[in-house]
Amino acid sequence: MKIVVFGASGGMGIKVVEQALDAKHIVTAFLRTPSKIAIQHPNLTLFQGDVMNTAAVENAIAGQEVVISVLHTTRPPVPGMMETAAKNIISAMQKHSVRRIISTTGAAVPQPEDQPKVGDRLINALISIFDKNFVVDSSANVRVIQDSDLDWTIARFPRLMDGAHTGKYRVAYLGKGSGTQITRADGADFVLKELTEKKWLRKAPVVSY
DSSP states (O other), X not given: OEEEEETTTSHHHHHHHHHHHHTTOEEEEEESOGGGOOOOOTTEEEEEOOTTOHHHHHHHHTXXXXXXXXXXXXXXXXXXXXXXXXXXHHHHHHHTTOOEEEEEEETTSOOTTOOOOHHHHHHHHHHHHHOHHHHHHHHHHHHHHHTSSSEEEEEEESEEXXXXXXXXXXXXXXXXXXXXXXXXXHHHHHHHHHHXXXXXXXXXXXXXX
16 A cells, blocks of 8 residues: 555554554655665655645655645644645545545544543643644644545544554543543554545544553
């Protein structure tokens, strides 16, 4: 499968690229600074670009079969970056007839199916106070994807950690069996499995332990 990965140099992005290559996919890693990826593999292409650049996004998506977006807000924040990125990606997918996208975001981005418990509400409240830009821009990013006619899945993650790739985790809505953490390796595992399994098509679950 031909996959383009946006945000490929981040902690989650690198795990997605590694596992996709292990599964023998053909991977295009979209990133601003190619030197941030030390992986060398015959099935890996490094595509230098900025998600704010419409033409670059279109060129990266042309000829692909699926899109994975593991983008996250930057420090210092770029206002509207996540929303603009989603608009560019969705527009390019529609232009090049690419249907499948999996995008990642934080568990603090709310969904109607959530039933947050007291602890969930407290964590989300703290995130909204100390990282307001993340919640606002990430929520806008999710809305753009969900409003499209594409075959999307939004994978929401709680606190991401370094750690083992176990393949054992829960997939549920917030407060309905969700936990508070997951390793980046297992987050990547869900993303790649869901690409083809499509158990959560047009849904936005929380993936956690």
